[in-house]
Amino acid sequence: MAAHELFRPGSNPLAPLYREELILDALRSTWTGARTFEQTKELMRALIHGPQKLRYCVELICSELFLLTSPANRRPLLQDLAKVLRQFGGDATEAAKLVDLDINALGELLTVTQGNRERRSVLLVPACTSRSNDYWHAGQASVLASGTATVFCNAASKGLSVGGSCFIGCDSVHKPPKEHAGIVRPLTPYHGWHHGILQPSCQGALSETDQALVVVDLDPVHLVSGKPRPQLLPEPVSMVAYLPIVEVLHKEGNARALTASLRDQLKDKKGSQTLARLLNTKAFAAPREPLDFRGALAKLLEAKRDRRLKADLGGPELDAFAGFFSNPEAVRQRIMVCLQDQHQQPAPLAKADGLDLAPAWLDFLVADLTWKQSDAEQPEGKQAGNKQPAIRVPPWRQVLAYPNAGEGGTSGGNPTA
Structure with missing residues (x-):
């Protein structure tokens, strides 16, 4: 289902993308009966112990999350669903039944009551929305209601979507302990600094323009451990890496x-x-030229080597380097924290440019957007890079001409690229 979006809705209740029964159905078509006992044992072991992470995940796309936020959303959602069903030749009178099936299915997947299998404790929410606040508060409510963590991944596109992507877990609803001078509380690769995990004050999420890969260690079993907390149980949500993306183009x-x-x-x-x-x-x-970015990084490391970067002010080299990223303040702040707190909380060092550098100086991704020519486009005698990509989008007239084609996607053509 969707609100203010246009695609052919399916008629099946909401369900996770990974389900054991789907794997078994796929295996049935290849089952010949000739497998030995050892082969069957290995198959069962792989099925039970292999995809452990996926067993705890359930996905909601964008406005599907509004099923969680309030019972008041039920009628508007079914009205939007009825309208889209009519556009694609479906039965609009089934809208109320479909929405109720989705609400019941979601409740069964996320409930803390004992079921026939592990509950789905991690909610994955890809979105393209200008209402990131709604998703933050829904994630916080899910932690309080059922100990469910939310991974919210929103598009960062000016005028269309407002970013704000983040992980939402226990630390997103608990008041943090009081800070003491000289003590760096959170253990992170960046000397206590972290970004991408929502805080109770709704701080910590990525900014409206921030493009970054955030890696978090998330425990789907012990998201809520109760009190007293087991002695050696790790933190259920902990920072692993914040990798801001810098786009360059020749x-x-x-x-x-x-x-x-x-x-x-x-x-x-x-x-x-x-x-x-x-x-x-x-x-x-x-975007900036690749050589410009490399030059800015070289000048930053040179300033560090010559001790020209101040722990309280930074320096012009740091400002110039941070300016290449979509969120300069986050990149600058991370390096400033390294300059200030690296002795209170050391981090593993890596060798680069003749220096021993902490992750704060090296954790970033470079996206080179320069178009690469295919073999056919290269001048004679030169080797080419990747093939030119092509995406096929079926025309709408075919979609509307065949309203009863496959579920949950476009009709009258192959929707895949």
């Missing part, structure tokens, strides 16, 4: 390769020249 190389890729779609040589000129103009906003 403007001239990108224009040359993209023009070559599109030459079959352009009318003549003049069209290719026009496209190349447009891609090289200042009006075509592009």
Whole structure:
């Protein structure tokens, strides 16, 4: 189901993507009866002990989360569902039944009461929404209601979606203990600094523009351990890595390769020249050049080596380096905490550029957006990179022409790329 979105809804109750019965159904088609006892034993062991992480997960896409937030959402959701069902030739009178089935199915999946299998204690929520607050509070409510952790992954796109992605667990609802001078409380790779785990004050989530890979160690079994807490039980949600993404693009190389890729779609040589000129103009906003970023990193490490970075102010090299990222303040803050607290809480060091560096200096990802030419587009005698990707999108007229095609997707064509 969805609110203010357009796709053909399915008629089955909400269910996790990973279910043991689906694996068994897939195995049935290949079962010949010729397997030995040892082979069957290995198969059962793999089924029971293999995909442990997936056994605890359930997914809700974007507005499906509103099933959780309030009973007042039931009628608006079924009205939206009825409207979409009519557009795709479905039975709108079934909307109330379908919504009630989804609510009941979700309750059974997340409940803390003993069932026939482990409960689903981790809620995965990919979204593209301008209402990140709603998802934060729904995640906090899920922790308090059933000890369910939420992984909220929202698009960061100006004017469309407002980011705010985060992990939501026990620390998102418990008041943190009082801080004491000279003591760094949370144990993280960044000397106590962490980002991407929601705090009770609704701080800690990624910003509206922040693009980053956040890695968290999440215990799906002991998310809520009660009191007294077992002596050696690790924290149920703990920071592993915050990897901000910096986008770079070689403007001239990108224009040359993209023009070559599109030459079959352009009318003549003049069209290719026009496209190349447009891609090289200042009006075509592009991320920084790869060499510019490498230079900024080299200057930052040189300033660290020469002890020109101050623990209270940082320095111009740090400001220039942080400016390459979508959330400069988070990158700057992480390095500042390293300068201030590295002695109170040391971190494992890695060798880079002749220096022993903590993760705060090296944990980032570089996304080179420069277009790569395929074999067919390369000049003679030169080797190519990856093949040019292609995505097929079936036209809407085919979708509406065949309303009774497969469930939960587009109709009248193959929806896959």
